[in-house]
Amino acid sequence: MMVRIKKMGLASPATQSPPYWTPAGENGRDSDMTHAPPALSRRTLLAGLGGTILVPSLASWTPSPAAAQGRPSLALRAGAGTLALAPGTPTPAWLLSGADEILRFKQGDEIDISLQNDLPVPVALMWRGLGGIARAEPLLGRPPMAAGGKDAFRLPLRHAGTELLDARLLGDGQALPSPARACVVQEAAPPEVDRDEVWLIEDFRLRADGTAIAPGSDPKDAATLFTINGKPTLDLAARINERLRIRIINGCQRSVIALRIEDQEIRVMAMDGQPAEPFLARNSQLVLAPGTRIDAFIDITKPAGTTSGLMLHDGKQARTIGKLVVSGEAPARDRALPPPAPLPSNGLPARLDLKSAQRIDLTIGGAAAAKPEWVKPAGITASAPAFRVKPGRVVVLALTNRDNTAAVFHLHGHPFRLLDRLDDGWKPYWLDTLALEAGQTQRIAFLAEYPGRWGMEAFATAWAAPRLMRWFEVA
Structure with a gap:
């Protein structure tokens, strides 16, 4: 299958062509994922991401004495638990336990982190998106936590953005899989949005008896299951003229995925936790590699009753994993908000000296x-x-x-x-x-x-x- 990729230039955001991926049909015209989802191949997914992107128990946030002085704490326990992946059959897994909520902090926070490992294997915490904290670098800056061990350290959050926390770095071939955790570090001056939602997408391989296997193991005849926020589907209602910030995270172990939100304009605002020059995703579709995070703004302008399907494609087949419904409640405001300004910079350099690199x-x-x-x-x-x-x-x-x-x-x-x-x-x-x-x-x-x-x-x-x-x- 030929793949047509449109290159993003370095013109101003108002004039540049947004990057996108799209498979070409037999007549050479760009095909649409809505009309022909089976035509989307794994090669097409990778072309979009590699060439030019478009691109149950949780860790707890618990107050501590330090938090009273403005410093939050994060208590983690790695231990055995279950996930609700198969109807009526709890699926054993190794979890980072705590309250059932997304981890949310503020830029500039210093977190007091504690970890207790109640698993029979070592654990190494991986925090994707954490900006340059050498003492938190798994294995190289911080040794793995042995079975039965405890650890504590302080972590400054320099960068705002969408991050991903997991204990899967040493997880290949282990007895049970381990899900990931989403983490939000809010900007010091947050943008104007009505809601800030997280969509954490993960993949599992389930045997016929409902048990799951870890990556790095032969899946044999195990079925593939995708979840969004720990469930098979997600339903989200929004009001007319409401602005949503959707933090889309590919928490899959090995799968590159494409996500399409039908009949909605998707404005990409950040990639992998760092602000981008805002652009509209072509055909309302995004491609994400394992670990990729995309922050997107959606302005709800469709009439009440409009339903937009959330379509996921893994290069083999398309499936519906949710829907976005425009409710009949009173509009959020009289008219839609103007196009958003770029998110505030995390201080990364405006230019890189390639000549002396x-x-x-x-x-x-x-x-x-x-x-x-x-x-x-x-x-x-x-x-x-x-x-x-x-x-x-x-x-x-x-x-x-x-x-x-x-x-x-x-x-x-x-x-x-x-x-x-x-x-x-x-x-x-x-x-x-x-x-x-x-x-x-x-x-x-x-x-x-x-x-x-x-x-x-x-x-x-x-x-x-x-x-x-x-x-x-x-x-």
């Missing part, structure tokens, strides 16, 4: 035996660094996926720009996660701003594929 070639994907420089997470501290860089220097990574399947790359601690093909510019958004098609090379650039040792993850988009790691040092 340190340039590194990395090959990703494949089995550990075929590429011994990539190791399983448990062995990363015994491995050699991929490279070292001085603080304040720009790094350009040329990432090449030489395998015959798509792969996902995640950079710890440092957001990056996706470069244009000729290294003559970059896309107007920041990322920390990137998907690459088989055989594809992409170049990314980041400012090595934070001293410390930082991980890089790579894995193929197959359930049984191992999660592999390398690391680099800023010193």
